[in-house]
Amino acid sequence: MDGMTHRRGEPRAYPARRRRIPLRNQPVGTVGGDGPAELVVSEVTVRFAGLTALDAVSFTVAPGSVHALIGPNGAGKSTCFNVLSGVYRATSGSVRFGGAELTSLRPHQVAALGVARTFQNIALSPHLTVRDNLMLGRHRLTRAGFVSAGLRLPAARHEAVRHGARVAEIAEFAGVGDALSIPVGLLPYGVQKRVELARALCMEPRLLLLDEPVAGMNGGERREMAGLIESVRESLGISILLVEHDMGMVMRIADAVTVLDFGRRIADGPPEEVQRDPEVVRAYLGDFGRPSDERGEA
Ligand SMILES: Nc1ncnc2c1ncn2[C@@H]1O[C@H](COP(=O)(O)OP(=O)(O)OP(=O)(O)O)[C@@H](O)[C@H]1O
Numbered sequence: 523m524d525g526m527t528h529r530r531g532e533p534r535a536y537p538a539r540r541r542r543i544p545l546r547n548q549p550v551g552t553v554g555g556d557g558p559a560e561l562v563v564s565e566v567t568v569r570f571a572g573l574t575a576l577d578a579v580s581f582t583v584a585p586g587s588v589h590a591l592i593g594p595n596g597a598g599k600s601t602c603f604n605v606l607s608g609v610y611r612a613t614s615g616s617v618r619f620g621g622a623e624l625t626s627l628r629p630h631q632v633a634a635l636g637v638a639r640t641f642q643n644i645a646l647s648p649h650l651t652v653r654d655n656l657m658l659g660r661h662r663l664t665r666a667g668f669v670s671a672g673l674r675l676p677a678a679r680h681e682a683v684r685h686g687a688r689v690a691e692i693a694e695f696a697g698v699g700d701a702l703s704i705p706v707g708l709l710p711y712g713v714q715k716r717v718e719l720a721r722a723l724c725m726e727p728r729l730l731l732l733d734e735p736v737a738g739m740n741g742g743e744r745r746e747m748a749g750l751i752e753s754v755r756e757s758l759g760i761s762i763l764l765v766e767h768d769m770g771m772v773m774r775i776a777d778a779v780t781v782l783d784f785g786r787r788i789a790d791g792p793p794e795e796v797q798r799d800p801e802v803v804r805a806y807l808g809d810f811g812r813p814s815d816e817r818g819e820a
Pocket residue numbers: 570573574575593594595596597598599600601602
């Protein structure tokens with residue numbers, strides 16, 4: 523939990539100024555081929571010793587859509603994310619993304635195919651500036667070798683300038699353009715979370731995996747983040763799979779929702795259908811009808 527300070531309810535030290543600038547997709551290098559691709563999860567099972575954390579789970583994330591993976595505590599959401607990002611091996615089943623099978627790949631290989639992930643707890647370097655954290659996100663797209671970069675050869679310098687310009691563009695898009703020179707640890711929690719999303723965008727991904735992007739945020743910060751996620755889909759056409767407990771946000775921004783309970787998929791479809799599904803209502807004991815603060819979601 524590097525540099526994570528939850529300052530719920532405190533006034534902002536940093537203004538939430540966001541310009542919805544249109545971002546051109548992938549102008550300086552790219553990873554994992556062209557444009558968004560379908561993510562197809564088929565019959566994925568994960569067993570830990572005697573426990574079945576995922577039981578033949580299937581769902582498809584359509585290209586350019588926001589897809590939510592929800593379910594009560596212990597339902598298997600994090601396990602699923604860990605399989606998709608190469609951290610866990612599935613016991614059986616398949617995950618295909620743009621023609622590639624992900625289940626046998628390691629995390630850096632999955633990332634190289636254009637799958638970027640953010641974490642529940644902020645995983646930024648708090649002492650580095652926003653700019654430096656974002657430049658680290660572009661590492662995979664950097665062509666200049668270690669030696670030419672170290673010797674500051676013209677090609678390496680030119681490349682660094684181009685990446686710096688793209689970083690500034692993405693920071694502006696994410697509403698953190700004014701904070702480029704500020705060490706991340708000094709920024710309010712909600713802004714740090716947007717820096718984290720910006721860093722994932724710096725990889726020029728085709729699919730973003732967002733793990734509880736608004737957890738621990740106040741109402742204003744949640745709205746900011748929801749707006750940013752919608753902008754990512756609209757401006758960049760990047761597919762987004764998110765795990766989230768804030769049902770209000772999920773129902774507002776998701777195009778499709780997959781619901782897990784005890785490792786099984788119990789519903790899958792458009793949000794308005796899923797929230798009426800009797801098995802989903804039973805799993806959540808009617809949580810959909812209650813305001814988020816009663817569910818302990820700030
Ligand atoms: N590495 C592991 N070893 C053993 N059991 C695990 C491991 N990871 C997860 N589990 C178990 O698998 C089940 C699913 O856990 P998981 O963390 O995927 O659920 P979740 O839906 O993400 O829950 P939460 O919303 O609380 O984060 C739980 O019973 C959990 O204890």
